[in-house]
Amino acid sequence: MKRKWLLWLPFALGLVLLGLFYVGLKKPEDHIIVSRMVGKPLPLFTAPAALPGQPGAATADYRMGKPRLLNIFASWCVPCVAEVPVLLRLKAMGVEVDGIAVHDTTEALQSFLARNGNPYTRIGRDDQSRIQLMLGSSGVPETFVIDGRGMIVHQHIGVVSEADIPKLLGLLGQQK
Amino acid sequence: MRRLFALLAALLLAIPLHTGQALAQDYAEESLPNPRQEEQALALMDAIRCVVCQGQPISGSNADLAGDMRRIIREKIAAGESPAQVRAWLVSKYGDWVSFQPQVSPATSPLWLVPLATLIGGFWLLSRRIRIGRKR
Structure with missing residues (x-):
């Protein structure tokens, strides 16, 4: 009796597997790719200035003792517009926000900042996504929290909203 | 005889010109001059997942970021890194997920x-x- 039951076991397992396949097919493939660089030192990079009047960004700027936000953005990125007011608020609270402009042009950036405001202390250009790849970032916008010793503390994927301010301030070691 | 010299001189001049062109190439879309390295790079590109258009390998993706990944792969292979090293570099940035070949x-x-x-x-x-x- 027990053996007969055992005979059906492979079929039952097969059915379970088919069920899992079905569920897997129904679930849309939408992975949020988290950077493996969080908790590691900021890789060595030098991003030339994207705008004439504003400095670019380099790794050495993140070892000066003050934590900073490193915002990966682009003027062609629609959701990036939504986070500018929040970044401006953070700036008003004394947070240093730097930008890395991915695949961008000076003119497009200038009009983007003229329209939305400029929360950035430094803006570096990254025409070939080299810095983005070094950081393990897979899209725009993304915001990295870098502590004063050049360590990547946190990666925020997507738009920074009002609701994220307390968390970011906490990570930056600032009391609200 | 003079013509032969002229031809030789022209050939010698052409060599640095050619390498100069190779340096100006954009490796996101163009192959490496060394066919064996190009073969290695292509094989790796087939096995690396595009982080934007997630089901596709970077070899068949039109996304900017995929092109940028192809460029870096070709550059690293041209600089003498092995495909395994380049794959490990990408995995160190994006995790196992970026590689179609499980570690x-x-x-x-x-x-x-x-x-x-x-x-x-x-x-x-x-x-x-x-x-x-x-x-x-």
């Missing part, structure tokens, strides 16, 4: 061990069956 680790070991165990179990069952059959 051997304690967590992924069942991928290889389960088929092996099933095969051994199957042979064991079969051998028992045959023995029982003989006894009859």
Whole structure:
């Protein structure tokens, strides 16, 4: 009796597997790719200035003792517009926000900042996504929290909203 | 004779010009001059997942970021890195997920061990069956 039951076991397992396949097919493939660089030192990079009047960004700027936000953005990125007011608020609270402009042009950036405001202390250009790849970032916008010793503390994927301010301030070691 | 010299001089001049052009190439879309390295790079591009258009390998993706990944792969291979090193570099940035070829680790070991165990179990069952059959 027990053996007969055992005979059906492979079929039952097969059915379970088919069920899992079905569920897997129904679930849309939408992975949020988290950077493996969080908790590691900021890789060595030098991003030339994207705008004439504003400095670019380099790794050495993140070892000066003050934590900073490193915002990966682009003027062609629609959701990036939504986070500018929040970044401006953070700036008003004394947070240093730097930008890395991915695949961008000076003119497009200038009009983007003229329209939305400029929360950035430094803006570096990254025409070939080299810095983005070094950081393990897979899209725009993304915001990295870098502590004063050049360590990547946190990666925020997507738009920074009002609701994220307390968390970011906490990570930056600032009391609200 | 003079013509031959002129031809030789032209050839000599053409060589640095050609390498100059090779340096100006954009490796996101263009192949490496060394065919063996290009083959390695292409094989790796087929096995690296595009982080924007997630189901596709970067070899077949039009996304900017995929092109940028292809460029970096070609540059690293041209600089003498092995495909395994380049893959490890990408995995160190994006995790195992970026590679279509699973890395051997304690967590992924069942991928290889389960088929092996099933095969051994199957042979064991079969051998028992045959023995029982003989006894009859």
